[in-house]
Each structure stands twice: as structure tokens, then as C-alpha cells.
Amino acid sequence: MKQKPTYKTKGFWAGILLAQFLLFFIFSKIEFVVNLFSSFFELQKGYHQAIFSSLAFSVGDIFYIILGIGLLYFVFKIIKKKSRNIFLLRFLIAANILYFSYQLFWGMLYFQQPIIKNLPKGNITLKETQDLTLKYLNLCKQTRQLVKEDKNGVFMVTNLGSIKNEILQNQNYLPDFLGHKKAVNINAFKPSLYEGVMSYTGILGYYNPFTAEAQYNAELPSTYLPFTLAHESIHQLGFAREQEANFTGFLVGRSATNLELRYSTEYFVLKSLLNSLAEKNPEFAKSVLQNYSAEMKRDRRAEKDFRKKHEGLLDVLFGYTNDLFLKSNQQEGSITYSYFVDLLIRFERTLPKK
Numbered sequence: 001m002k003q004k005p006t007y008k009t010k011g012f013w014a015g016i017l018l019a020q021f022l023l024f025f026i027f028s029k030i031e032f033v034v035n036l037f038s039s040f041f042e043l044q045k046g047y048h049q050a051i052f053s054s055l056a057f058s059v060g061d062i063f064y065i066i067l068g069i070g071l072l073y074f075v076f077k078i079i080k081k082k083s084r085n086i087f088l089l090r091f092l093i094a095a096n097i098l099y100f101s102y103q104l105f106w107g108m109l110y111f112q113q114p115i116i117k118n119l120p121k122g123n124i125t126l127k128e129t130q131d132l133t134l135k136y137l138n139l140c141k142q143t144r145q146l147v148k149e150d151k152n153g154v155f156m157v158t159n160l161g162s163i164k165n166e167i168l169q170n171q172n173y174l175p176d177f178l179g180h181k182k183a184v185n186i187n188a189f190k191p192s193l194y195e196g197v198m199s200y201t202g203i204l205g206y207y208n209p210f211t212a213e214a215q216y217n218a219e220l221p222s223t224y225l226p227f228t229l230a231h232e233s234i235h236q237l238g239f240a241r242e243q244e245a246n247f248t249g250f251l252v253g254r255s256a257t258n259l260e261l262r263y264s265t266e267y268f269v270l271k272s273l274l275n276s277l278a279e280k281n282p283e284f285a286k287s288v289l290q291n292y293s294a295e296m297k298r299d300r301r302a303e304k305d306f307r308k309k310h311e312g313l314l315d316v317l318f319g320y321t322n323d324l325f326l327k328s329n330q331q332e333g334s335i336t337y338s339y340f341v342d343l344l345i346r347f348e349r350t351l352p353k354k
């Protein structure tokens with residue numbers, strides 16, 4: 001009987017996969033190694049984005065469809081006894097390649113030094129949170145008066161192209177405390193082919209680590225859209241954590257000359273602050289909501305209507321403001337949610353007092 005070469009056995013590839021799990025786990029604990037992966041991302045991100053941005057459609061979406069179909073096919077073949085062995089082997093090889101690519105191009109970025117380390121320390125007070133909420137209520141009111149509306153009097157994005165341009169542009173002027181991630185100024189925004197499904201799952205957008213595309217749900221109400229673009233674009237810049245992408249997205253949008261981007265950003269900040277106050281001081285949160293301008297109230301209603309229209313089983317599973325990789329990285333829940341507000345308030349402390 002002829003002996004099979006080792007690399008053709010299932011045991012070999014299962015062992016390699018296990019070794020990968022262990023190795024990347026250990027890597028994630030070593031700052032020096034994580035920095036190496038960050039540097040690698042920095043080095044390749046421009047090329048990675050350039051390759052796929054040249055194609056007008058979302059390559060990442062197609063890739064996931066093929067992956068899904070492939071998985072079904074493999075399962076089918078593995079169930080059948082005759083083809084089990086060879087397809088199990090192929091499955092293990094594919095899993096190894098995918099897992100390795102994911103970690104190499106993205107996964108390790110979740111272990112970069114948190115931004116909060118570079119911001120002022122000290123406890124966050126309720127008063128600070130409330131003051132900032134009022135500041136953003138006023139900013140929203142002012143900016144809202146300067147943007148366009150649709151026939152129902154709801155905020156309407158008129159030029160997505162110039163929003164994308166400014167998001168890319170403003171990444172050149174991010175503050176130093178964020179570290180040194182270079183803006184590559186490549187327009188790799190892609191409306192997702194799954195927009196219908198995304199609306200029902202509550203996914204606003206997602207970053208595809210395999211194709212480096214910033215996918216967004218083009219069906220979203222205008223209030224969500226510009227800030228979602230900023231958020232996904234920040235993932236492309238090299239920030240993996242959800243709340244840090246929000247925070248850096250906020251830095252990109254907060255003083256944008258494009259008023260649509262600025263309003264969407266300020267409105268997102270206001271909602272986040274209100275959410276964080278909903279438990280601590282519900283009366284205050286309620287009074288802020290009542291003090292929305294008539295225009296903002298219409299925008300709020302439009303968001304509610306959109307959610308209601310797309311309510312469903314999936315919504316319960318996913319929650320509303322998350323995107324795809326959230327669950328798998330345990331980034332979800334109230335703790336990380338307030339991490340964004342934490343960053344906001346600490347950043348506010350660094351600003352000159354007026």
C-alpha cells in the first residue's frame with residue numbers, strides 16, 4: 001500500500017488550522033507583533049484598495065455569495081459518503097487560507113493600542129455628558145437649517161460624490177494622537193448589492209477585509225448615510241474597532257465644509273449621547289428630544305419609519321446600529337457603546353474652552 005504524503009491528509013490541515021488559532025492568539029498579546037501587522041496594513045492598504053476600487057461593482061459582495069454557495073456545495077459533498085474524504089480535505093485547506101488571509105489583512109488590527117490611551121484620563125461626569133448633549137443639540141439645529149429637504153420636509157442628501165470626496169480629504173488632517181495612519185485618498189466606497197437584506201438586518205455598512213471595500217447600504221435614510229460612509233472609510237484607514245471607527249469618523253465629519261456630512265455626523269453624536277443618557281437620566285434625555293427643532297423631529301420620524309418598515313426577525317438578531325463583524329469580535333453591548341461617548345467627552349476636554 002502506498003503511503004499518502006502528509007500534506008494530503010486531513011489531520012495535517014486540521015493541525016495547521018489549530019496551530020494558526022493558537023499562533024494568532026499569542027500574536028494578539030504581543031504589542032510588537034501587533035505593530036508589525038499594523039505596519040503591514042499601512043504598507044499594503046493603498047494597493048489593496050486600488051485593485052478593487054477600479055471595478056465599479058462590489059467585488060466583496062460577490063465574493064461572499066460565492067463563498068456561501070461554495071460552503072453549501074462542500075457540506076453537500078461532505079454528507080455524501082463517497083466524496084466525504086476529498087471534500088473534507090479541500091474544506092480544511094480552504095478554511096486555512098481564509099482564516100490566514102483574514103488575520104493577515106485585518107484581524108490583528110483589533111488588538112492595536114486603544115485610542116483612549118492617548119486622551120485625557122479621569123472619570124466622566126453626568127454633567128459633562130449632559131453639557132455635550134446640549135452643545136450637539138444646538139449644533140444640529142443650526143446645521144439642519146442649512147441643508148436640503150425632500151418633499152416631506154425630511155433631510156435629503158443631494159450629492160453623495162462630494163461627501164465621499166470630503167471624507168477622503170479630511171483624513172489627511174486627523175490629529176496626531178490617533179497615530180500615524182496615512183490617508184490614501186482612494187474612492188473605494190461601494191453600494192452593497194445586499195441593500196434590501198441589509199435594511200432588514202439593520203446593517204448600515206461593512207468593511208470587507210478581503211477586498212478592502214467600504215460597503216454601504218444605499219437605501220438608508222439620509223441622516224444615516226454620510227456618517228456611515230465616514231465610518232466605513234475609517235476602517236479602510238486602519239481602525240478596526242467599531243467605536244473607534246465611529247470616533248474617527250466623527251473627527252472627519254465634525255467640521256466638514258460639506259454640510260450634509262456635518263449634519264449627519266452631529267446627528268449621530270447627539271443620538272449616541274442621548275442613548276448613553278437614556279438610563280442615567282431619562283428625564284433629561286426626554287427633554288432634549290422635545291427640544292429638537294421641527295426639522296429634526298421630521299428626520300427622527302423618518303428614521304423611525306424606516307426601521308418600522310424593515311422590522312423583522314433578523315432585526316431582533318442583529319440589533320440596529322451594528323455592522324457585520326461586530327458579533328464575531330464581541331464588540332457589542334453597552335460597554336463598548338459608551339466607549340464612543342467616552343472618547344467623545346475626553347476629546348472635548350482637549351478642545352480650547354470658549
Ligand SMILES: [Zn+2]
Pocket residue numbers: 206207231232235242245323
Ligand atoms: Zn464598522
